[in-house]
Amino acid sequence: MRAGPSQEEVRRHNLGTLLRYVHIHGATSRAELTTKLGLNRSTIGALTADLTAAGLVTEKAPRGTGRAGRPSLVVRPESSTVYAYALNIEVDRLRAARVGLGGRILDRREAPRPRGMQVVDAVQPLAAFLDEMRRDVPAGARYVGAGLAIAGMVRRADGMVRLAPTIGWVEEPVGEALVEEIGDVGPLIVGNIADVSALVEHNRGAAAGRDNVIYLYGDVGVGAGIIVGGRRITGHGGYGGEVGHMVVNPYGRPCSCGSRGCWETEIGEYPLLRMAGREDRSGREAVLGVVEAAMRGDWVAQQAVRHVGQWLGLGVGNLVNIFNPEAIIFGGTLRDIYLVAAAQIRSRLTEVALPACRENIRLRTPELGTDAGLLGAAELAFERLLEDPVGSAG
Amino acid sequence: MRAGPSQEEVRRHNLGTLLRYVHIHGATSRAELTTKLGLNRSTIGALTADLTAAGLVTEKAPRGTGRAGRPSLVVRPESSTVYAYALNIEVDRLRAARVGLGGRILDRREAPRPRGMQVVDAVQPLAAFLDEMRRDVPAGARYVGAGLAIAGMVRRADGMVRLAPTIGWVEEPVGEALVEEIGDVGPLIVGNIADVSALVEHNRGAAAGRDNVIYLYGDVGVGAGIIVGGRRITGHGGYGGEVGHMVVNPYGRPCSCGSRGCWETEIGEYPLLRMAGREDRSGREAVLGVVEAAMRGDWVAQQAVRHVGQWLGLGVGNLVNIFNPEAIIFGGTLRDIYLVAAAQIRSRLTEVALPACRENIRLRTPELGTDAGLLGAAELAFERLLEDPVGSAG
Numbered sequence: 001m002r003a004g005p006s007q008e009e010v011r012r013h014n015l016g017t018l019l020r021y022v023h024i025h026g027a028t029s030r031a032e033l034t035t036k037l038g039l040n041r042s043t044i045g046a047l048t049a050d051l052t053a054a055g056l057v058t059e060k061a062p063r064g065t066g067r068a069g070r071p072s073l074v075v076r077p078e079s080s081t082v083y084a085y086a087l088n089i090e091v092d093r094l095r096a097a098r099v100g101l102g103g104r105i106l107d108r109r110e111a112p113r114p115r116g117m118q119v120v121d122a123v124q125p126l127a128a129f130l131d132e133m134r135r136d137v138p139a140g141a142r143y144v145g146a147g148l149a150i151a152g153m154v155r156r157a158d159g160m161v162r163l164a165p166t167i168g169w170v171e172e173p174v175g176e177a178l179v180e181e182i183g184d185v186g187p188l189i190v191g192n193i194a195d196v197s198a199l200v201e202h203n204r205g206a207a208a209g210r211d212n213v214i215y216l217y218g219d220v221g222v223g224a225g226i227i228v229g230g231r232r233i234t235g236h237g238g239y240g241g242e243v244g245h246m247v248v249n250p251y252g253r254p255c256s257c258g259s260r261g262c263w264e265t266e267i268g269e270y271p272l273l274r275m276a277g278r279e280d281r282s283g284r285e286a287v288l289g290v291v292e293a294a295m296r297g298d299w300v301a302q303q304a305v306r307h308v309g310q311w312l313g314l315g316v317g318n319l320v321n322i323f324n325p326e327a328i329i330f331g332g333t334l335r336d337i338y339l340v341a342a343a344q345i346r347s348r349l350t351e352v353a354l355p356a357c358r359e360n361i362r363l364r365t366p367e368l369g370t371d372a373g374l375l376g377a378a379e380l381a382f383e384r385l386l387e388d389p390v391g392s393a394g
Numbered sequence: 395m396r397a398g399p400s401q402e403e404v405r406r407h408n409l410g411t412l413l414r415y416v417h418i419h420g421a422t423s424r425a426e427l428t429t430k431l432g433l434n435r436s437t438i439g440a441l442t443a444d445l446t447a448a449g450l451v452t453e454k455a456p457r458g459t460g461r462a463g464r465p466s467l468v469v470r471p472e473s474s475t476v477y478a479y480a481l482n483i484e485v486d487r488l489r490a491a492r493v494g495l496g497g498r499i500l501d502r503r504e505a506p507r508p509r510g511m512q513v514v515d516a517v518q519p520l521a522a523f524l525d526e527m528r529r530d531v532p533a534g535a536r537y538v539g540a541g542l543a544i545a546g547m548v549r550r551a552d553g554m555v556r557l558a559p560t561i562g563w564v565e566e567p568v569g570e571a572l573v574e575e576i577g578d579v580g581p582l583i584v585g586n587i588a589d590v591s592a593l594v595e596h597n598r599g600a601a602a603g604r605d606n607v608i609y610l611y612g613d614v615g616v617g618a619g620i621i622v623g624g625r626r627i628t629g630h631g632g633y634g635g636e637v638g639h640m641v642v643n644p645y646g647r648p649c650s651c652g653s654r655g656c657w658e659t660e661i662g663e664y665p666l667l668r669m670a671g672r673e674d675r676s677g678r679e680a681v682l683g684v685v686e687a688a689m690r691g692d693w694v695a696q697q698a699v700r701h702v703g704q705w706l707g708l709g710v711g712n713l714v715n716i717f718n719p720e721a722i723i724f725g726g727t728l729r730d731i732y733l734v735a736a737a738q739i740r741s742r743l744t745e746v747a748l749p750a751c752r753e754n755i756r757l758r759t760p761e762l763g764t765d766a767g768l769l770g771a772a773e774l775a776f777e778r779l780l781e782d783p784v785g786s787a788g
Contacts, residue, residue: 153750162750212630224716228627235622235718236606239750242715247708247746249644259711259746314641317653321636322618322716324629352641352653356547356556356633 014039015389018047019056022077023102023386024203029062031072048075054390055142056082056101077102081138084381085146085185086374087126088193089174091115091166091219092283094122095370096129098137099378101144101385103204105371107133115282119172127182145187147380148175149196149373151219156238159190165256166220189380192234193217194241194331196376197366198225199232201329204375205367212325215366216243216316218334219284221256222264228323244268248315266311269333275304287333291340309341313348320353320361327362331372335365406782408433412441413450413783416471417496417776418597423456425466442469448784449536450476450495471496475532478775479540479579481520482587482767483568485509485560485613486677488516489764490523492531493772495538495779497598499765501527509676513566521576539581541774542569543590543767545613550632553584559650560614583774586628587611588635588725590770591760592619593626595723598769599761606719609760610637610710612728613678615650616658622717638662642709660705663727669698681727685734703735704742710757711746718751721758725766729759 017037022028028036033044051057059073079100088095090113098107109129113122130146137143152164159175175190198207198215207213207227215225222244226233234240244264245257252261253271265271269287273279276290277300293301316328330338338345346363353361366372411431416422422430427438445451453467473494482489484507492501503523507516524540531537546558553569569584592601592609601607607621616638620627628634638658639651646655647665659665663681667673670684671694687695710722724732732739740757747755760766 153748155750163748226716228622228629229625231623233622233627233717235751236720236754237718237750239748240716240718242718242748242751245715245746245748246640246712248641250642250708251645257748314644318640319716321639322620322634322713323627324631324634324636326630352639354547354557354633354636354639354651356549356631357629357636360630 012388012391014047015050016386019051019389020386022057022075023382026102027074027076029072029074033075050390056389079104081141082144083141084144084378085130086377087146087148088373088377089122089150089167090193091151094125095374096126096133097374098133099375101382103375105374107136109133116168119169119174119177123177123181126178130182143186144385145381146185147377148178148188148190149193149377150174150190151193151221153239153242154190154192156234162239187384191380192223192241193373194223194225195232195234196379197331197372198227199379200368200372200375201366202227205372206329206364207327210326212323213327213329214319214323214325215329215331216334218268218332220269222268226323243315243319246315246318248311263315267308267315272304272308275307276301284333287336291336294340305337305341306344308337309344310348312337313345314352316345317349317352320349320357324357326360327364329364329366331366338365406785408441409444409783410780413445414780416451416469417780420496421468421470423466423468427469444784450783473498475535476538477535478538478772479524480768480771481540481542482771483516483544483561484587485545488519489768490520490527491768492527493769495776497769499768501530503527510562513563513568513571517571517575520572524576537580538779539775540579541771542572542582542584543587543771544568544584545587545615547633547636548584548586550628556633581775581778585774586617586635587767588617588619589626589628590773591725591766592621593773594762594766594769595760596621599766600723600758601721604720606717607721607723608713608717608719609723609725610728612662612726614663616662620717637713640709640712642705657709661702661709666698666702669701670695678727681730685730688734699731699735700738702731703738706731707739707742708746710739711743714743714747714751714755720754721756723758723760725760732759
């Protein structure tokens with residue numbers, strides 16, 4: 001319960017707020033910033049001057065506006081020179097990108113991740129990607145830090161990966177391993193991929209402007225990034241959002257976590273492929289294969305999709321009763337399921353969720369696709385800059 | 395995304411922060427306020443002078459401290475003169491109280507509520523309670539407003555009770571009905587009883603100092619008040635926390651909401667009494683009867699308690715995976731169940747919840763008992779004062 005801020009804290013807060021605004025919304029006129037941030041014109045002018053001097057934004061007159069009078073200068077984030085590295089460890093894929101302020105992907109690399117790959121083997125290709133991308137960084141560019149998003153439970157305090165059951169890792173200090181492999185990368189923040197994806201879909205994607213959002217991310221497992229009242233919630237240690245381990249079918253199948261009937265035992269990749277008679281395959285391509293077969297009229301595939309759709313609707317209904325959200329976003333393989341089973345999911349959701357809890361709900365697919373994980377990982381790195389733009393710059 | 399505050403906003407914020415601190419923590423020395431609020435001594439002095447002038451706090455030298463030097467003045471909330479009315483509509487009980495700043499119950503009334511009682515009939519005794527209590531208000535006391543907490547879903551925007559299934563009400567403007575009955579009561583805020591109980595247990599009770607808390611409130615139905623990162627979360631329209639309608643047993647019994655296998659169909663009052671062979675009874679007394687019979691060794695009652703304990707542990711496990719909380723508080727009839735089935739609840743919770751999500755969890759009973767609902771309703775009224783103490787006073 002801290003009391004009010006000092007003048008210096010107010011200035012830092014205002015610098016961060018302005019930079020965050022253009023980071024999220026892109027090029028914005030001074031006039032619009034004045035309105036949106038509730039500050040007067042001279043304050044906005046002073047703040048943009050400071051941010052320009054720190055090399056974080058540029059200001060330019062807009063192209064002919066067709067209106068009389070001096071046009072308001074347009075403030076842009078320095079996307080090409082201020083950058084972060086973003087890394088993703090997904091169940092089947094390793095991704096890396098160099099991301100400019102404002103969320104622009106400047107360079108990218110990716111490789112398949114064989115299931116069963118150990119930490120040390122995942123870290124090597126990621127380090128190689130960083131090395132390659134470093135070579136193309138223009139002179140004078142400013143590095144902010146690196147973010148790593150992983151499909152697992154990450155301890156907020158130090159980035160330790162406590163459990164990534166779908167990846168098969170337990171108590172792995174992935175961040176440390178990465179630093180050991182590539183040397184100092186500056187500040188490296190580790191987060192959960194559903195959490196950070198929720199954040200960017202909330203900032204710039206399918207849930208822009210909505211303050212109560214659940215982003216579901218599915219592959220072998222199912223996790224959620226949850227935004228409540230505009231803030232990401234992750235609980236005491238950072239492990240919240242493990243909706244895939246909500247028991248929905250107590251008499252159902254054993255789960256990899258040791259419990260039984262967890263949501264992911266009904267809607268994850270394995271039950272879908274098993275019911276479709278394709279237990280010999282795995283991964284997103286295999287899931288897409290089932291979805292396409294269902295669309296072509298394959299009865300067995302349709303039954304499998306229907307099964308997952310029913311349970312997906314039930315679990316989403318539970319979450320709607322708990323959170324009364326405005327938007328549910330179906331990411332990862334759940335996106336593919338949603339696209340063929342939307343009516344069924346909605347119908348089951350309607351049975352389970354109370355009318356008041358679901359009355360303003362929108363079901364959506366991600367707008368940023370698989371980039372959400374990379375952009376979200378970059379956000380982890382940008383966050384420090386946005387908290388204190390000029391302090392970090394100094 | 396508002397930018398930094400003005401000087402006047404900072405002052406208002408500081409006044410509110412100081413008043414909130416003594417409202418929650420009771421009498422506090424200036425020295426401690428200086429430390430806790432991170433403000434210097436002269437600012438604290440100016441703020442307490444303003445609050446004293448507004449009649450909201452008093453300052454006194456402490457009794458002999460046994461230490462040398464001038465002792466720091468102690469700041470107390472004006473509990474005896476600044477007050478709110480608090481009203482509760484529970485499934486079996488109507489309660490009313492006059493509550494002083496600082497959460498002191500100055501006067502109280504209660505009456506049983508027959509099940510099936512309509513809004514108009516519930517409003518009359520509550521209005522009579524207010525009338526009685528008004529007569530004893532000392533001259534010069536300052537009325538802040540009234541809060542009404544109800545076991546139902548309340549629309550945040552206007553306090554409309556959308557659905558109170560256990561009470562049997564749908565779309566009832568209870569606040570309006572109350573005002574019609576007793577005339578103007580000033581600002582009247584309506585909220586959900588689990589939400590406001592969570593708030594006071596978080597402020598002053600079993601979860602003081604913990605920022606991630608789930609307060610479960612059970613009677614016929616089950617609701618939750620959820621605190622995440624120190625803030626109460628209620629979702630887009632105010633209807634979140636309906637954990638009693640999380641489906642946990644899809645092949646289970648029909649629920650009053652129209653769905654099937656909702657958590658409350660396994661842990662609410664009805665399944666407990668049914669399994670104990672006491673379907674002819676109802677209410678907290680009947681639940682206590684089963685619990686006591688189980689403690690005396692009655693086998694049928696033990697089976698009923700065991701059943702509820704199992705399902706209670708499962709659902710709590712689900713919530714722990716979703717929220718990674720620090721504390722779960724068992725309120726209402728769930729308190730009675732918890733006291734005899736704690737080991738079993740914990741064991742089922744341990745099976746369902748992931749180790750990282752549950753590693754810092756504490757299971758607790760409420761410290762404020764049935765007063766939590768009254769103190770919470772009063773908080774709804776005090777909130778306006780705490781937002782802007784001197785503005786409202788002026």
